[in-house]
Amino acid sequence: MRKPVSSQELKRRKRFVMAVFLTCIAAAMIGGSIHVMELGSMRMDEMRAKITYDVAEVDQHVRAAGEDVLIQAEHEARMDEAQFYTPESVKGLMPAETWVALAEMVRVPAGDFSMGSNDSRANKEDRPLHHVDVPEFWLDKYPVTQAQYALFVAMEHYRPPLNWDGGKIPDGLNDHPVTLVSWYNARDYCAWAGKRLPEEIEWEKAARGVDARRWPWGDDMDVSRLNTYYQIGHTTSVMQYEHGASPYGAMDMAGNVSEWVFSELVSYPEDGALEKFSPHLDQFTGAGREDVERIVKRVMRGGSWKSDPFSTVTYRRNYSLPNMASDFYGFRCASSQKVDGVQP
Numbered sequence: 001m002r003k004p005v006s007s008q009e010l011k012r013r014k015r016f017v018m019a020v021f022l023t024c025i026a027a028a029m030i031g032g033s034i035h036v037m038e039l040g041s042m043r044m045d046e047m048r049a050k051i052t053y054d055v056a057e058v059d060q061h062v063r064a065a066g067e068d069v070l071i072q073a074e075h076e077a078r079m080d081e082a083q084f085y086t087p088e089s090v091k092g093l094m095p096a097e098t099w100v101a102l103a104e105m106v107r108v109p110a111g112d113f114s115m116g117s118n119d120s121r122a123n124k125e126d127r128p129l130h131h132v133d134v135p136e137f138w139l140d141k142y143p144v145t146q147a148q149y150a151l152f153v154a155m156e157h158y159r160p161p162l163n164w165d166g167g168k169i170p171d172g173l174n175d176h177p178v179t180l181v182s183w184y185n186a187r188d189y190c191a192w193a194g195k196r197l198p199e200e201i202e203w204e205k206a207a208r209g210v211d212a213r214r215w216p217w218g219d220d221m222d223v224s225r226l227n228t229y230y231q232i233g234h235t236t237s238v239m240q241y242e243h244g245a246s247p248y249g250a251m252d253m254a255g256n257v258s259e260w261v262f263s264e265l266v267s268y269p270e271d272g273a274l275e276k277f278s279p280h281l282d283q284f285t286g287a288g289r290e291d292v293e294r295i296v297k298r299v300m301r302g303g304s305w306k307s308d309p310f311s312t313v314t315y316r317r318n319y320s321l322p323n324m325a326s327d328f329y330g331f332r333c334a335s336s337q338k339v340d341g342v343q344p
Contacts, residue, residue: 084167085154091344093147093174103341104141106249113205114212117315139206140332142238143177176235177257177330183298183322186260186331198334200263203301208314209247216246226255254312257330258300265297265319304328
């Protein structure tokens with residue numbers, strides 16, 4: 001016959017069970033915390049890998065932030081640099097069929113479209129949504145590539161972009177969009193090609209169509225249709241994302257490079273008033289502030305390989321000083337009528 005358990009023994013057993021229970025809870029909490037920390041560490045490593053690069057590759061990642069003045073001083077000093085390319089040598093940079101394809105322009109018919117956004121999360125300069133009537137125009141199907149710009153450099157004895165070591169396009173980038181070009185460089189190229197930089201209203205209509213879509217292909221973000229947010233870490237061929245075309249067939253209007261347009265940055269019409277945007281002026285006072293306020297900022301459109309996804313929407317307006325250049329600034333040309341593209 002089993003001997004009855006004393007009250008003292010029951011208390012001891014309860015304390016033991018409670019201790020085991022609390023130990024299990026503590027172990028689970030500690031284990032869970034370690035797991036969360038490990039996941040966080042892995043996520044941080046992943047994010048760090050996307051926004052950084054190997055020191056050995058630093059020459060491929062020229063950054064404008066904090067270096068604009070020095071970069072542009074170096075750029076200006078290269079006015080008389082010896083040319084690497086001749087018009088004849090540029091021809092061999094790409095197959096003949098690629099030159100033909102890159103010369104294409106797409107037609108954007110005349111008509112009204114919805115520009116901007118009423119989304120409360122949109123930046124001030126992106127609001128409000130309003131309707132604009134745009135005459136017919138033509139737009140380059142692709143951003144201007146390194147090889148196309150090389151023809152301009154060779155024929156006009158124009159200074160090459162800063163990342164052309166010795167005046168030569170970096171290996172493998174011939175059909176990538178040209179970068180490290182200022183608004184003035186882009187304007188000069190388009191004039192040489194018998195075209196012009198697109199107006200901001202033209203660029204947005206070509207990217208957006210008439211149904212106020214958020215991205216060139218529709219209202220849903222699709223990372224397979226564009227090069228953005230460091231998913232690759234550099235520019236890509238302008239022909240890589242053919243399934244990311246706009247309603248009129250223009251390519252790369254959401255990612256790869258942010259594109260200069262002709263327009264000055266002013267507010268959209270609201271109650272008939274226009275306002276020049278002068279961001280980041282709080283640090284300037286007196287005469288210094290007045291000097292800065294007179295500087296004209298030029299609009300840039302389309303996200304880049306560095307942009308966050310929200311910066312790739314069709315109505316997003318970026319901007320920069322016209323003499324600035326960066327490794328994610330590019331452009332394409334427009335015309336009021338179809339123009340034969342330049343070829344070597």
